[in-house]
Amino acid sequence: MKSIIAVFTVLTAIIAIWYIACVPMNIKGVLDGAERAGIEVVPETARERRDMSEIGLVISNRFAIDETWSQDRPRLPAPHQVAVELWETTVEKKITSKRSLIYHGQVTLSATLLGFAIGTGLGILLAVGIVHSRVMDMSVMPWAIVSQTIPIIALAPMIIVVLYSVGVQGLLPKAIISAYLSFFPVVVGMVKGLRSPDHMQLDLLKTYSASTAQGFWKLRLPSSLPYLFASLKIGIAASLVGAIVGELPTGAVAGLGARLLAGSYYGQTVQIWSALFAAAILAAALVAALGLIERLLLGRMGVKT
Amino acid sequence: MNMETTTQAPEPQATGSQSSAQATVIEAKNLDLTFQTNDGPVHALKDVSLNIRKGDFVSFIGPSGCGKTTFLRCIAALERPTGGTLSVNGMTPDEARRQRAYGYVFQAAGLYPWRTIAKNIKLPLEIMGYSKTEQDKRVEQVLDLVELSGFGGKFPWQLSGGMQQRASIARALAFDADILLMDEPFGALDEIVRDHLNEQLLKLWARTNKTIGFVTHSIPEAVYLSTKIVVMSPRPGRIHDVIDSTLPKERPLDIRDSPEFIEIAHRVRDGLRAGHGHD
Numbered sequence: 001m002k003s004i005i006a007v008f009t010v011l012t013a014i015i016a017i018w019y020i021a022c023v024p025m026n027i028k029g030v031l032d033g034a035e036r037a038g039i040e041v042v043p044e045t046a047r048e049r050r051d052m053s054e055i056g057l058v059i060s061n062r063f064a065i066d067e068t069w070s071q072d073r074p075r076l077p078a079p080h081q082v083a084v085e086l087w088e089t090t091v092e093k094k095i096t097s098k099r100s101l102i103y104h105g106q107v108t109l110s111a112t113l114l115g116f117a118i119g120t121g122l123g124i125l126l127a128v129g130i131v132h133s134r135v136m137d138m139s140v141m142p143w144a145i146v147s148q149t150i151p152i153i154a155l156a157p158m159i160i161v162v163l164y165s166v167g168v169q170g171l172l173p174k175a176i177i178s179a180y181l182s183f184f185p186v187v188v189g190m191v192k193g194l195r196s197p198d199h200m201q202l203d204l205l206k207t208y209s210a211s212t213a214q215g216f217w218k219l220r221l222p223s224s225l226p227y228l229f230a231s232l233k234i235g236i237a238a239s240l241v242g243a244i245v246g247e248l249p250t251g252a253v254a255g256l257g258a259r260l261l262a263g264s265y266y267g268q269t270v271q272i273w274s275a276l277f278a279a280a281i282l283a284a285a286l287v288a289a290l291g292l293i294e295r296l297l298l299g300r301m302g303v304k305t
Numbered sequence: 306m307n308m309e310t311t312t313q314a315p316e317p318q319a320t321g322s323q324s325s326a327q328a329t330v331i332e333a334k335n336l337d338l339t340f341q342t343n344d345g346p347v348h349a350l351k352d353v354s355l356n357i358r359k360g361d362f363v364s365f366i367g368p369s370g371c372g373k374t375t376f377l378r379c380i381a382a383l384e385r386p387t388g389g390t391l392s393v394n395g396m397t398p399d400e401a402r403r404q405r406a407y408g409y410v411f412q413a414a415g416l417y418p419w420r421t422i423a424k425n426i427k428l429p430l431e432i433m434g435y436s437k438t439e440q441d442k443r444v445e446q447v448l449d450l451v452e453l454s455g456f457g458g459k460f461p462w463q464l465s466g467g468m469q470q471r472a473s474i475a476r477a478l479a480f481d482a483d484i485l486l487m488d489e490p491f492g493a494l495d496e497i498v499r500d501h502l503n504e505q506l507l508k509l510w511a512r513t514n515k516t517i518g519f520v521t522h523s524i525p526e527a528v529y530l531s532t533k534i535v536v537m538s539p540r541p542g543r544i545h546d547v548i549d550s551t552l553p554k555e556r557p558l559d560i561r562d563s564p565e566f567i568e569i570a571h572r573v574r575d576g577l578r579a580g581h582g583h584d
């Protein structure tokens with residue numbers, strides 16, 4: 001009960017700050033519009049207003065405060081504007097509509113999931129190799145680290161162009177960018193997890209003359225699961241980012257990234273923000289789903305949670 | 306209780322010698338082990354010679370760092386001696402391990418938290434390829450042996466420390482090893498639990514006729530349990546004294562107040578003190 005109150009308080013504070021921030025952010029736009037509509041504002045011309053602080057403008061034009069929360073194309077849309085847009089483009093639109101966020105979300109989601117699957121599979125394979133082979137440990141790990149230092153925004157267009165030139169387009173290039181971002185946390189977490197059994201546990205298996213494969217299936221893999229799940233949660237969020245970034249350079253027409261891009265072309269800030277929120281909600285849902293799977297699986301394994 | 310040991314466990318590598326009750330199981334001759342560390346060589350074992358006969362209960366006692374663990378690990382082929390010879394069941398330790406000559410009990414129970422007690426005991430059986438029905442049969446047997454019947458379905462965290470350690474002993478008993486190596490198995494437990502487990506261990510030893518190598522640094526524990534007490538001293542780790550116990554095989558807990566017991570304990574303590582004096 002106490003924690004619910006705390007969460008609610010924080011949420012209320014964030015929304016309040018957001019509303020307050022809308023006022024100075026949007027005041028100039030509102031006043032420009034009002035001037036054009038023949039309403040008297042202080043000071044009268046846009047040039048004079050440009051040099052004034054937003055706070056000063058708000059104080060001298062208090063009548064305009066309401067307007068800052070209901071503009072068509074505000075610099076910063078108010079929470080309820082985003083909420084209304086989200087509602088209209090999800091619940092009230094048919095899924096097949098090009099304006100439906102569900103439609104765009106599902107396009108991005110399929111690239112995310114495919115990329116996540118590729119990235120996770122690759123990450124686990126690399127981790128198994130790294131843990132069992134010194135050569136792989138020394139040769140693969142540095143490259144995996146280097147791969148993550150290249151900004152994805154620079155790499156994404158190259159990946160898409162290269163794949164396009166060999167005739168691969170659509171879902172796969174986006175999924176590959178997704179996989180590129182998500183394999184790394186999986187490798188790191190999985191290597192740590194597979195190495196988590198201590199000396200005593202490894203010695204115990206040695207006293208049974210267990211093979212490497214038996215050690216892997218019976219000890220290393222089960223020990224690694226908590227680590228793996230922590231990585232998967234990071235990995236799936238990274239996958240979503242990858243899929244969205246993958247939609248930007250192609251000028252894709254579908255997907256949350258395409259929505260973001262289209263919104264910024266046409267100054268549709270409300271659309272941008274609602275796409276951002278859709279992405280955040282999607283990411284939260286994916287992480288929560290993984291958390292649920294983790295709880296079920298580890299619970300079945302008898303791990304006390 | 307019967308003084309005679311009930312030998313129901315079949316001998317996997319019976320070599321035909323009927324007088325196996327006296328046979329040497331573990332034989333160390335001039336064993337040396339030097340660890341190469343960053344701070345230079347550490348002489349963990351020096352010139353260690355020891356015979357352990359079938360059915361012996363041998364305790365290794367000495368201050369920490371005197372090589373007790375290292376010696377046990379050499380027998381288990383977890384460590385390779387740098388000099389001397391060591392044979393287990395007439396084989397090299399490596400061969401003996403492949404023939405499942407011993408079960409090893411570590412200081413910590415080390416049960417897998419994701420496996421129930423029964424599944425933990427099955428771990429070595431799965432690895433060694435026992436059939437499902439055989440696995441179930443043996444789990445029942447050894448759970449009974451360590452008085453944990455009915456706890457097979459519990460997870461380790463549902464058991465007390467003493468029960469977990471008993472489960473780990475059951476795990477070491479599940480396959481037909483006739484040697485049991487235990488490295489301070491009760492070191493982390495409180496005195497009362499320890500007394501109880503010592504009593505149980507003696508009964509278990511009598512019932513199974515195993516050869517037991519037991520590391521401890523408690524004098525009463527060593528004297529109470531052993532037929533042979535090996536007193537070791539450190540830097541370099543070596544055997545200072547070997548005491549053959551004159552106590553009868555059947556030992557109620559209050560035997561610890563008997564003059565015989567106290568005399569042996571004295572000899573152990575003197576040995577430990579003299580060993581320390583070398584520093």
Ligand SMILES: Nc1ncnc2c1ncn2[C@@H]1O[C@H](COP(=O)(O)OP(=O)(O)O)[C@@H](O)[C@H]1O
Nearest residue numbers: 340342347349368369370371372373374375376
């Ligand atoms: N793997 C190892 N590497 C280096 N030194 C070791 C290793 N294992 C044990 N030693 C050293 O060997 C000596 C004997 O250790 P150990 O057998 O563990 O003693 P104990 O069990 O009697 O306390 C100690 O000085 C210890 O530091």
Ligand SMILES: [Mg+2]
Nearest residue numbers: 373374375488
């Ligand atoms: Mg030790």
